[in-house]
Amino acid sequence: MKRDSYKHTHGLNDKKPLEIYLFTDPFCSECWALSPVIKKLQLQYGEYFTLKFVLCAELSVLNNHKKNDKSRPASRTALSCSGDVWLDRPMSSPYLAAISIKAAELQGKRAGIRYLRRLQEMLFMEEANISDIEVLEKCAVHVGLDAAEFVRDVFSPSAAKAFQCDLTITAEMEVSELPAIVFFNENIEDEGLKVTGLYSYDIYVQILTELLERRPLPSDVPPLEHFLTYNTIVASQDLAVIYDMPLQHVERQMKKLQLQRKVRRVPAANGTYWQYNTT
Numbered sequence: 034m035k036r037d038s039y040k041h042t043h044g045l046n047d048k049k050p051l052e053i054y055l056f057t058d059p060f061c062s063e064c065w066a067l068s069p070v071i072k073k074l075q076l077q078y079g080e081y082f083t084l085k086f087v088l089c090a091e092l093s094v095l096n097n098h099k100k101n102d103k104s105r106p107a108s109r110t111a112l113s114c115s116g117d118v119w120l121d122r123p124m125s126s127p128y129l130a131a132i133s134i135k136a137a138e139l140q141g142k143r144a145g146i147r148y149l150r151r152l153q154e155m156l157f158m159e160e161a162n163i164s165d166i167e168v169l170e171k172c173a174v175h176v177g178l179d180a181a182e183f184v185r186d187v188f189s190p191s192a193a194k195a196f197q198c199d200l201t202i203t204a205e206m207e208v209s210e211l212p213a214i215v216f217f218n219e220n221i222e223d224e225g226l227k228v229t230g231l232y233s234y235d236i237y238v239q240i241l242t243e244l245l246e247r248r249p250l251p252s253d254v255p256p257l258e259h260f261l262t263y264n265t266i267v268a269s270q271d272l273a274v275i276y277d278m279p280l281q282h283v284e285r286q287m288k289k290l291q292l293q294r295k296v297r298r299v300p301a302a303n304g305t306y307w308q309y310n311t312t
Contacts, residue, residue: 135199139192
């Protein structure tokens with residue numbers, strides 16, 4: 034697959050030799066599980082690539098979401114990427130959750146990423162009803178967005194068009210299963226390399242090495258406490274991936290910080306989470 038119709042608007046950063054398209058569904062548990070791998074790639078090799086999130090929400094996953102079935106993988110799902118997405122939906126709708134992510138991105142790329150991560154936390158950790166506009170607004174406030182502007186944008190043609198654009202890219206790159214990553218090198222005429230599913234961190238580093246035709250030099254991951262200051266809620270399993278530590282060792286480290294009142298344990302149905310105490 035090639036960048037084709039969007040290669041002129043989503044070209045490579047001149048300073049970074051690779052471009053990565055990450056196709057993600059905020060309602061998919063395997064996409065959520067891929068998050069620490071992507072975060073670690075950014076920490077260690079972010080100087081070598083630009084990252085573009087492409088939203089391809091399979092809304093039936095959210096429609097069928099049940100409280101007693103949180104562990105059910107919502108992956109390997111065939112995507113329906115045809116048809117226009119319009120906002121003739123009620124105030125409580127799974128379409129709002131998907132389009133709200135594009136609305137958040139209108140306040141900046143980083144704002145959109147913060148919003149997406151918080152939205153996933155609310156779904157997978159807190160079992161919140163993220164198809165409700167009031168819940169989405171609270172999410173926006175939590176990550177520091179302009180709430181009034183956010184709500185206007187959720188119901189604007191701009192957010193709907195941005196969401197439709199992502200679905201178009203998904204169809205053009207023939208992404209039919211999630212999670213999926215497509216890697217491009219500097220040569221815009223070369224085919225992209227598509228990787229579908231979850232793999233170990235080393236596999237993604239190997240792909241970067243092959244595309245760069247040299248072994249990239251990794252940056253050090255930040256000290257644990259420093260990492261927690263800007264990732265205020267994080268799972269023990271995520272820390273195990275990022276710091277390449279056994280889960281038991283992560284738990285011991287976090288319990289030490291808990292005794293120092295630097296973090297608190299956040300109960301959740303699908304794992305142990307920790308929240309950094311900012312006060």
